[in-house]
Amino acid sequence: MVKKLVGIDVGGTSVKFAIVSLTGEIEQKWTIKTNIADAGSHIVPDIAKSLNNKLLELAIEKDNIVGIGMGTPGSINYTNGTVVNAFNLNWTTVQPVSATLTELTGLPVYLDNDANVAALGEGWQGAGDGESEVVFVTLGTGVGGGVITNGKIVRGIAGAGGEIGHVTVERDGIACTCGKKGCLETIASATGVLNVARQQAPSSKANSTLRDDLLLNNSVSAKAVFDAAKAYDPFAQEVVAYVAQSLGFALSHIGNLLNPSRIVIGGGVSAAGDVLIEPVRDEFEKNVFSTVKQSTKIAVATLGNDAGVIGAASLVLAEQN
Structure with a gap:
């Protein structure tokens, strides 16, 4: 057999x-x-x-x-x-x-x-297209990641290699469960999207049903934010723009450091699709070295569960x- x-x-x-x-x-x-x-x-x-x-x-x-x-x-x-x-x-x-x-x-x-x-x-059979240099970022309840170079997982000396969710993107930002402030996880996870929405709602001038619901009930889902952004709700678009800017900025550091062939984005938040991924690509390309811009591509995961x-x-x- x-x-x-x-x-x-x-x-x-x-x-x-x-x-x-x-x-x-x-x-x-x-x-x-x-x-x-x-x-x-x-x-x-x-x-x-x-x-x-x-x-x-x-x-x-x-x-x-x-x-x-x-x-x-x-x-x-x-x-x-x-x-x-x-x-x-x-x-x-x-x-x-x-x-x-x-x-x-x-x-x-x-x-x-x-x-x-x-x-x-994802590197072997999914959006990584079998390439030997791939970074995977999963946006779920938290933000996780894995780095593959020369076909091997990068673990680091103590197994903490690839902790992409704890890259700092806002030096005095929201407190993270890890004990630091301003980690990518506090912004780009499902929980992070809600953090951003709650933080921006009181000062936003946008005429928005989503913002009104949030201020009244202090509760909204990440999916609701992305759905509202797709429907051109101005407050939701503000929130998504901030999330995408932070995520694209963090990924640009990864691109400049590792120059993988693919940075693959997966997890539940990635289901938001182009309303998130396109501005992430824009921010990434704005902040990477020209050689990285030409050779490292942002892709969406394809294998699911x-x-x-x-x-x-x-x-x-x-x-x-």
Whole structure:
């Protein structure tokens, strides 16, 4: 039988699995619920049980599985295969994930941060077009990122490489959960869009239903802001312009420093589409070195929820080469 890869993407509500070919096609995929009870002690055994059962069901011999790649939240020690501080998994102490999963499945396990494996996925099979120099930025509840250079994840000395969300874009800006102020995450995440809207609403002179709703109820969604901007609401356009300016400015630093072939933007906020992406491109191009402007392109992620499992699977190949 042809050799295959296993990709696993662990989230706070579900665990996604995929059997992936050596060329990156998903052959089978399924999910299980994440059981975070009892300090998350059921998660890895549940993963092993589900995978073992699926391989039996599909009549796939373990000798034909090259390895398991896995992405999880939290602080990852790639060398030791451990995770700590993955709070949405209830993993507050060091978890020997790789060793435990290897023991329960008999397969080698390669572990990394979920944003890093999503970067690998988009780089390999998504908007990165298979290029070896790709930066992935995910705009969700927070802002995450992964840097791929020469086809390998950049982890840094302590695993904090690619923390794009904590690039400072406003020196005395909004307080971030990391303890700093003015991080990109405080502006360009879904939460950040609301931060900007709340901050600008009292002083804005725009005639805007969205602004009136915000001042009255102090509550509006990021999607509502982008939808209103698409409908030419002037206050929403002010908010989106500020978010795009901050994001494009941060990405220009990444472009000048790394000159990747692609900077791929993903996550829920990226679903806003051209109303966000076009002004981000404009700000990026305004602030990069001319060679970078010509060679580094801003792209929107294409894999959606499959980026994590495809990237996790590719981790096996990346680390064995």
